Amino acid sequence: MANGLNHGIEKMALRNFGINERYQLAMYLLDQYRGTTLSCRYAVPPRLAPEESRTQLEGAVKVAVVDTIMRHPMLQVGMMDTTSKIPSWIQLQSLDLTQHIKWLYIGAQEDFEQTVQETFRVQLDDRFPDLSIKQPGWKITLIRQGNIPIIEVLLTWNHPQFDGAGGKVFHEDFLEMLNHAENGSHERTGLDGDILRLPQAPPLLPTPIESLKSLPLDLGYLVKVFWAETRPRFLHRDVSQAAWCPIRTSPYKTQFRAFFMNNASLLAILALCRQNKTTITGLLNGLALIAFSSHLDSTVAPAFQSSTIMDHRRNLPPAPPDAPWVRSDRTVGNYVTQLPHSFNTELVARIRSRLRADASQGRDLSADLRRELWAVSAQNRLEIVRKLEAGLRNDLVGVFKYVTDWQQTMRDMAKKTRQFSWLVTNLGVLDGNTSTTLSTTTTRSPTDVDTKVDDDQRWSIGRAQFGLSAEIPAAAIEFAPVSVAGQGMCVSANWPDCAVDAMIGDRIMADLERWLAQLASQS
Numbered sequence: 001m002a003n004g005l006n007h008g009i010e011k012m013a014l015r016n017f018g019i020n021e022r023y024q025l026a027m028y029l030l031d032q033y034r035g036t037t038l039s040c041r042y043a044v045p046p047r048l049a050p051e052e053s054r055t056q057l058e059g060a061v062k063v064a065v066v067d068t069i070m071r072h073p074m075l076q077v078g079m080m081d082t083t084s085k086i087p088s089w090i091q092l093q094s095l096d097l098t099q100h101i102k103w104l105y106i107g108a109q110e111d112f113e114q115t116v117q118e119t120f121r122v123q124l125d126d127r128f129p130d131l132s133i134k135q136p137g138w139k140i141t142l143i144r145q146g147n148i149p150i151i152e153v154l155l156t157w158n159h160p161q162f163d164g165a166g167g168k169v170f171h172e173d174f175l176e177m178l179n180h181a182e183n184g185s186h187e188r189t190g191l192d193g194d195i196l197r198l199p200q201a202p203p204l205l206p207t208p209i210e211s212l213k214s215l216p217l218d219l220g221y222l223v224k225v226f227w228a229e230t231r232p233r234f235l236h237r238d239v240s241q242a243a244w245c246p247i248r249t250s251p252y253k254t255q256f257r258a259f260f261m262n263n264a265s266l267l268a269i270l271a272l273c274r275q276n277k278t279t280i281t282g283l284l285n286g287l288a289l290i291a292f293s294s295h296l297d298s299t300v301a302p303a304f305q306s307s308t309i310m311d312h313r314r315n316l317p318p319a320p321p322d323a324p325w326v327r328s329d330r331t332v333g334n335y336v337t338q339l340p341h342s343f344n345t346e347l348v349a350r351i352r353s354r355l356r357a358d359a360s361q362g363r364d365l366s367a368d369l370r371r372e373l374w375a376v377s378a379q380n381r382l383e384i385v386r387k388l389e390a391g392l393r394n395d396l397v398g399v400f401k402y403v404t405d406w407q408q409t410m411r412d413m414a415k416k417t418r419q420f421s422w423l424v425t426n427l428g429v430l431d432g433n434t435s436t437t438l439s440t441t442t443t444r445s446p447t448d449v450d451t452k453v454d455d456d457q458r459w460s461i462g463r464a465q466f467g468l469s470a471e472i473p474a475a476a477i478e479f480a481p482v483s484v485a486g487q488g489m490c491v492s493a494n495w496p497d498c499a500v501d502a503m504i505g506d507r508i509m510a511d512l513e514r515w516l517a518q519l520a521s522q523s
Contacts, residue, residue, distance in 0.1 A: 013080060013088035017160070018208025019400045020334040024159040025079075025087060026406035031252055032414065032472035037123050038167040038482070039116065039154040039465045040430070042175070045457045049149040058103065061142065064177035065101055066188045066196055071173055071324050072332035073203035074162050078134035085405055091202050092134060097194045099129070102141045112145050116152045117258075119143060123156045124254050124469040124494070137161045150462070159334070164466065165311050166332035168427050168482075171461065173330075175432070178459040204323060206333035209312050215398030225399050240303035240342050242418040244296055245476040248498040249414055254470040255502055258492035259513045260463065265520035266489045272523050278377035281308060281384065281426045284479055284491070284512070286377035288422045289343055290369060291511040293351045295504050301421070304343045307475060308384060309425035312337055315392050337397050339387045340420070341380060364518045413473040423475035425468070427482040432461030462487055470496035477505055479512075491516075 017025065027033040048057045069075045080090045106115050119141060128137045137158030142151050153174075155167055162170075190197035209215075261269075273279055278286075285306055292304060312335040316328035325331050354368045365373065392398065403409050466482040476495060483489035491512065495505050 012091045012202075014077060014091055014202055014205055015089055015207075017087045017089065018334065019210055019397055019403075020163075020208065020336060021160045022085075022087065022406045023400065023403075023410075024334065025082060026410045027471065027473075028158060028160065029083065030407060030410055030414075032249070032410060033159065034127055034252070034254075034469040035124055035156050036159055036164060036167065036469070037120055037154055037156045037465075037467050038164065038171060038427070039120055039152060039467075040171045040432070040461045040484075041463045042151045042153055042178075043460045043462055044149045044151055045459060046149065047457065050147055060178060060181050062097060062101060062194075063181050063188055063191075064174055065097065065140065066191055067177040067181070068170060068174045069095070069196065072166075072170070073205050073324070074166070074332050075136055075138060075170075076198055076203055077205065078136060079131050079160070080134070082131045083407075089205060090134065092136075092198060094198055095136070095196045097196055099135060100139045102139060104141060104143045106143065106145045108146050110145065112143070112148070112152075116143055116154075120154060120465065120467060121254070121256050123154060124256060124467055125252070126156070128158050162332045163311075163334050163336045164309075164425060164427050164480075165313065165335070167466075168430055169325075169330050169332050171464070172431050175459055175461060204320065206323075206325075206331045208333075209316065209335055209392070210397060210401060212317055213315060213392055215392050215395055215401065217398050218394055221394040222399070239345065240305045242301075242305070242421040242476050244300040245418050245421070245499055247414050247416070247418050247473055248496070249472050251498055252470065252472070253497035254494050255497050255500070255505055256467055256492065256494045257505065257509045258465055258467070258490055259509070261489045261491070261516060261520070263486055263488040265517065266483060268520040268523040269516060272519055273377075276374040276378055278374065278381040279384075280481060280483075280489075281424050282377040282379075282381035283373075284424050284426070284481065285341060285380045285422075286373045287512050287515055288424070288477075288479065288508070289348075289376055290351055290355075290365070290373060290515075291508040292421055293348050294355050294511065295507050298349065298352060301348075303345045303348050304421045305419055306341045306343070307420045307423040308339045308341065308380075309423065310337050310339055310384070310387065311335060312392070312395075312397070314388070337395055338423075339384060341383060343376070347376070365515055370519075410473065416473075418473070418476060420475035421477070423478045425466075425478065425480050427464075427466050427480070430461065430464050430482060430484050432464070432484040432487060433458075463490065465490045465492060467492045468494050470494055472496055472499075476500050477508065 047053065048060065076092060077089045078092050080088045104119065106112065123141065129135060138161055139156055141154040144151050155170055157167065273283055285308065288306065289304060292301065313329045313331060319326055319328045351372055354366060354372060461484055464482045464484050466480045468478055468480055471478065477493055477500060479491060479493050481489055481491045493505065493509050
């Protein structure tokens with residue numbers, strides 16, 4: 001249906017894919033990565049909570065989705081020439097919202113949390129409809145149970161469409177739109193039932209960062225990167241690479257785990273981070289180092305490398321005057337980069353010497369290990385700060401400019417030794433109780449109504465969970481924390497089932513959960 005509605009303008013290219021978009025699409029096409037999900041638990045206003053208000057509830061959600069779509073053009077566009085070296089984004093005439101909004105109503109006897117987690121896991125590994133049907137690669141699934149005044153909203157997307165920070169903006173703007181829509185008007189220009197007719201004028205898409213800014217590379221940095229990629233293994237075996245976890249491409253299946261931390265514990269952890277000159281990201285890298293050192297023998301992993309995913313939005317110029325998203329930091333697009341970290345053999349050996357001999361039993365961090373932890377975490381933060389200060393100089397995206405065939409590059413990468421044992425991608429803090437704060441940082445709602453909603457009639461977000469499908473050639477285990485302001489934090493992890501022993505993944509996650517609880521209780 002969506003394909004038929006868009007007949008006649010399917011070839012209208014808006015712009016070519018940027019570097020990040022081509023990289024992400026290549027991984028998807030090669031089945032090295034499938035999807036990303038950011039799930040938020042929304043509190044439903046009392047007047048919409050009863051089952052008899054289902055029609056009004058679904059109408060309010062549909063209108064808020066439409067308003068969010070109109071603010072962010074990357075939610076409106078499809079792909080063309082996806083298997084070519086230079087794919088394009090294309091303008092669509094309309095969207096069939098039944099392809100993007102899915103309701104899942106469950107019975108009173110069913111376990112809500114279990115349903116959420118099962119749906120989350122399934123969606124990570126789901127593939128999107130055939131890219132040739134010219135449909136945006138995203139959807140929301142809303143899980144509802146009886147009159148319970150909450151809805152779990154799972155946003156799942158194909159990474160070429162936008163990144164994790166873009167997913168966070170989606171939820172925050174969707175929340176704002178829900179609260180603006182409380183005036184009761186469920187009509188929108190172009191909306192006819194479940195069909196949204198898009199404006200005829202071509203949408204203004206966010207511009208890839210390499211088209212906006214210079215990405216300078218020092219000669220020494222460039223030589224180092226290319227030598228690391230091309231040198232024969234017999235000349236130098238880097239013992240910090242994740243040789244303990246060879247890259248395997250099939251069968252594709254994501255193992256996903258998550259745990260939650262309440263706000264009091266999170267505040268205690270944040271206070272400790274400030275005292276020790278680090279952040280949650282730095283701390284998770286430090287905890288992961290101790291956990292991996294504990295569960296892997298020195299003969300297979302004498303040293304480690306990890307990676308921190310970073311957001312380039314801070315390096316963007318101001319948004320164009322006619323951009324509907326208004327501010328660069330509110331862009332739904334692809335602006336990620338990564339920063340590698342190395343933990344040498346001396347450091348890892350020292351940490352192992354401080355670990356108790358019996359690694360099979362759950363244990364707290366000793367005073368010596370806590371000192372090592374905070375030193376490593378502070379160093380990790382310092383490396384991130386230096387990267388922030390360097391801006392776009394010697395950035396990985398700048399190196400990617402020299403890649404001409406991403407599919408071949410990713411095929412080749414899958415044949416190499418895995419570089420990273422773990423990765424941390426921290427979405428930061430999601431604002432879950434806002435119309436007033438967000439309305440000062442984004443555009444007005446398309447309703448253009450300045451309606452204030454009583455606090456007890458407002459939508460809000462109480463928790464969030466962020467997850468990635470397995471990235472076949474990337475880090476063995478990927479950690480993805482996200483928190484909601486005033487509501488605590490979720491830490492998730494994923495790994496490819498075909499490459500990582502689930503026992504190792506489970507033990508490392510158990511360590512992180514236990515040690516975070518220990519640190520919070522001792523602060």
